[in-house]
Amino acid sequence: MVSLKEYASRRAKVSKALKSAAGIVFAGTSSGELESTWRPHAHFEYLTGLTNEPGAMLLFDPKNPVKTRREMLFLLPRDPEVEQWDGLRKSLGSDLRTETGITALFRTRSLAMVLSDIASRTNTFATLMPKAGVNSSISEDVALWNKVVERNPGCAIVDASGIIPALRSVKSSSEIKMIQSAVDFTARGFADAMQFVAPGINEYKVQATLEHGYAMAGGRGSAFPPIVGGGLNSTVLHYKDNDQDLVAGDLVCIDSGAFYAGYGADISRTVPVSGKFSKRQKEVYEIVLKAEQAAIKAVKPGVTLGELDAIARTIITKAGFGEYFIHSIGHHLGLETHDTCGPMAPLKKGAVITIEPGIYLPEEALGVRIEDDIEVTATGYKNLSKAIPKSVSAIEKAMAK
DSSP: OOOOOHHHHHHHHHHHHHHTTTTEEEEOOOOOOOOOOOOOHHHHHHOOOOOOOOOEEEEEEEOOGGGGSSSSEEEOOOOOOHHHHHOOOOSEEEEEEEEHOOOOEEEEEGHHHHHHHTTTTTEEEEOOOOOTTTSOOOOOOHHHHHHHHSSTTOOOEEEETHHHHHHHSOOOOHHHHHHHHHHHHHHHHHHHHHHHHTTTTTTHHHHHHHHHHHHHHHSSBBSSSEEEEEGGGOOTTTOOOOOOOOOOTEEEEEEBEEEETTOOOEEEEEEEETOOHHHHHHHHHHHHHHHHHHHHTTTOTTOOHHHHHHHHHHHHTTTGGGGGGGOSSSOOOSSSOOOOOTTSSSSTTTTTTEEEEEEGGGTTTEEEOEEEEEEEEEESSTTTTTTOOOOOHHHEEEEHO
């Protein structure tokens, strides 16, 4: 687990990067619907560890003359009736200070007064939340700072949205341990699923087998909705229905990962429904495997995902399937499945990425994707998911009844 010392170090790095500017990070709000599972915005979770406080805000005021108020946590007022339904929340006391390591705790009704005080001491307000798209609503911090600037002439808003992604892109040893645990739990689910796959089995039952394996191993559900696509469905990248019976002679693409302590795995394996690859399936599979292995071998600090993509894409293109590799090579992995950080940023020691080339042939109802979770080390890489069968022979052995 992440220690209070590590959370404090993360917040200190943000505060230092802000210099004299104020910044704020929002947890986000909950719909309150019974069927919804709420998680805070990953930036907020990364800096506080709190996962049960919808509407909370973390405010940075680096130049506050009172040192204990250079980081302040604001929580919604308690509502006994809501807590009766959704669970008890902590009071603004010593327990919460001990849990978070943050001493300045307020209810959100105090925010306006605190912001007025900050505006009397600084004229710069920084945006820490991700930038909104052209067709999206503006981010919460931009909306808030617009109100502050309108009421305080001479104040300005500056972009600091890259600060937290840069920190999150490099995982600490504790984060990597949690990702490794999620991968290990995923291995149990995939082992069970490979034994269970057979003609006539419905895709959703394979999903249930996966998730049962995760839970029995120690996982807390899935990091994202599992993809279990047989036959033509194996060529749909983000197939969601998982409701068709598997057919003898087809391949089934399984893309899934266990969730644990805020972090998730993301693994893909493509296996033959009948337990043995056909000649054509093996041909395509081996090309994807060769591309994946070449890209993994090239992982090291300083390389970009774009460069790794080019390595895999060259192999697939030379084999005559370039137009059927229709997505990028992978992404960062962490608190979010598609974790923060762009494809052109050089990888650093401590990054965790996925490598996942694929070939998709709808006209043959044949799709192959192979995906592993890779830690970037000081001298190269570590394959966190190497224990999950991947070669043709290893998969066929794992599926043998």
